[in-house]
Amino acid sequence: MTAKIEVVRPGIFATVQDLGRPGLAAIGVGRSGAADRGSLRLANRLVGNPEQNAALEVVLGGLVLRFSAPATVAVTGAPCTITAGGRAVGPHAPIHLRAGEDLVLGTASQGLRCYVAVRGGVDVPAVLGARATDTLGKLGPPALSAGMTLPVGTRVLDHPGVDLAPRASLPEEPVLRVSPGPRLAWFTSDALSTLVSSGFVATSDVDRVGVRLSGPALSRAREGELPPEAAVPGALQIPPSGQPILFLADHPVTGGYPVIAVVDETDLDLAAQIRPGQRVRFRPA
Amino acid sequence: MRVLPYGARAALIDFDDPSEVLGLHASLEQDPPDGVVELVPAARTLLIRFDPGRTHHDRLAGDVLDRSTVDIVPRETAEIVVPVRYDGPDLADVAAAAGLSAEAVVRRHEDGTYVSAFCGFAPGFAYLTGLDSALHLPRRPSPRTRVPAGSVAIAGEYTAVYPHASPGGWHLIGRTTLPVWDVERDPPNLLTPGTRIRFTS
Numbered sequence: 372m373t374a375k376i377e378v379v380r381p382g383i384f385a386t387v388q389d390l391g392r393p394g395l396a397a398i399g400v401g402r403s404g405a406a407d408r409g410s411l412r413l414a415n416r417l418v419g420n421p422e423q424n425a426a427l428e429v430v431l432g433g434l435v436l437r438f439s440a441p442a443t444v445a446v447t448g449a450p451c452t453i454t455a456g457g458r459a460v461g462p463h464a465p466i467h468l469r470a471g472e473d474l475v476l477g478t479a480s481q482g483l484r485c486y487v488a489v490r491g492g493v494d495v496p497a498v499l500g501a502r503a504t505d506t507l508g509k510l511g512p513p514a515l516s517a518g519m520t521l522p523v524g525t526r527v528l529d530h531p532g533v534d535l536a537p538r539a540s541l542p543e544e545p546v547l548r549v550s551p552g553p554r555l556a557w558f559t560s561d562a563l564s565t566l567v568s569s570g571f572v573a574t575s576d577v578d579r580v581g582v583r584l585s586g587p588a589l590s591r592a593r594e595g596e597l598p599p600e601a602a603v604p605g606a607l608q609i610p611p612s613g614q615p616i617l618f619l620a621d622h623p624v625t626g627g628y629p630v631i632a633v634v635d636e637t638d639l640d641l642a643a644q645i646r647p648g649q650r651v652r653f654r655p656a
Numbered sequence: 657m658r659v660l661p662y663g664a665r666a667a668l669i670d671f672d673d674p675s676e677v678l679g680l681h682a683s684l685e686q687d688p689p690d691g692v693v694e695l696v697p698a699a700r701t702l703l704i705r706f707d708p709g710r711t712h713h714d715r716l717a718g719d720v721l722d723r724s725t726v727d728i729v730p731r732e733t734a735e736i737v738v739p740v741r742y743d744g745p746d747l748a749d750v751a752a753a754a755g756l757s758a759e760a761v762v763r764r765h766e767d768g769t770y771v772s773a774f775c776g777f778a779p780g781f782a783y784l785t786g787l788d789s790a791l792h793l794p795r796r797p798s799p800r801t802r803v804p805a806g807s808v809a810i811a812g813e814y815t816a817v818y819p820h821a822s823p824g825g826w827h828l829i830g831r832t833t834l835p836v837w838d839v840e841r842d843p844p845n846l847l848t849p850g851t852r853i854r855f856t857s
Contacts, residue, residue, distance in 0.1 A: 398773030553660035598699035625776030633663025
């Protein structure tokens with residue numbers, strides 16, 4: 372019999388995520404997948420899963436899961452209190468649950484997204500080769516809701532040799548490395564130096580598509596529209612307001628606003644943990 | 657043709673002539689330079705994502721600039737015929753804006769031979785070039801919150817078939833029952849870049 376996870380409480384917003392659907396942008400399908408890929412991979416490694424198994428991405432914690440059968444899980448990403456069958460347990464380590472026990476995530480004290488992997492993976496049907504929910508492209512399973520059940524799969528590796536992965540805590544003010552984007556010439560000569568020398572604040576408009584930032588306006592040197600062109604995760608798109616939009620996992624495959632700079636792929640996990648109201652800085656790669 | 661940096665792992669090829677996009681796309685697909693991970697065509701550009709451990713911007717730029725897009729023939733694809741019922745809610749408005757009768761709008765749309773140039777906006781949403789210039793109109797001033805799947809629409813220099821129900825600002829001139837997008841099919845998108853398309857009522 373397939374083990375099941377019952378979603379008792381989904382928190383604010385939780386989705387099934389894996390490493391997404393790379394290589395399909397030419398047919399209009401973005402990569403999607405975990406916004407903080409490093410945390411997803413770590414959670415999978417801690418329970419002895421292949422890295423591409425599907426797990427849960429949970430905004431700000433607040434999730435309650437009930438397990439129908441004994442299970443091994445791990446929680447990574449934004450730090451939050453965790454209890455398993457009423458016992459206080461820690462993040463970044465395998466957690467063992469007995470049948471009928473609940474896993475309860477408190478509210479994340481820092482960062483934005485927690486990841487919960489279960490040994491065997493979340494076994495919802497794959498769409499175009501992945502189980503990730505693409506919130507913009509409307510692919511993959513629906514967001515978690517109370518009462519939903521999730522099947523647990525059987526794709527596992529050997530149990531891992533490590534049982535605790537130390538992780539650096541999330542910075543108060545993340546600094547993201549940027550390289551020039553394709554439309555730098557559309558901006559005034561000081562726009563890039565303004566980007567890397569000023570502080571920006573994440574607005575309340577933060578989701579899997581991107582982070583809308585507020586700060587000094589990055590001024591255009593030329594007006595006009597750009598025909599649609601392909602975008603990548605990490606692109607900093609500048610709409611007419613001059614306020615940057617940082618693209619994350621579910622960004623549009625093509626966009627029409629000029630991209631001034633691109634956040635390095637290695638810093639995107641950090642970018643995925645930016646909370647509304649948090650200060651952010653950029654520096655040259 | 658200009659090669660623009662797009663962060664540390666991609667380059668954007670910017671073309672003066674949009675017809676060159678598919679030519680270079682075909683050339684790079686047939687004979688990909690080392691380290692290329694993905695190609696994404698768009699209206700006037702081609703994005704090349706690469707593995708920075710295997711190549712770098714200048715090497716890739718050199719390879720791309722050495723290729724002539726003039727002699728490259730895009731891969732042959734079967735022509736797809738899309739049956740249309742031309743009864744869209746914007747047909748009369750399009751006719752008025754174009755200074756044509758509704759019948760003439762339909763005839764001009766049917767007479768075109770289209771090529772899928774690129775996808776975007778939504779999975780499977782293909783921008784088809786080849787629209788009669790008399791039908792080039794700006795988007796509707798206010799987008800609809802819901803456009804039904806299968807709507808045949810025009811905007812700017814493009815025509816398209818909405819693959820799923822979604823918001824949209826294009827002019828709806830008809831609808832088709834042909835499923836242009838099906839995730840159970842391989843490939844899921846019927847109108848992949850380079851495909852030739854005709855519409856018939």
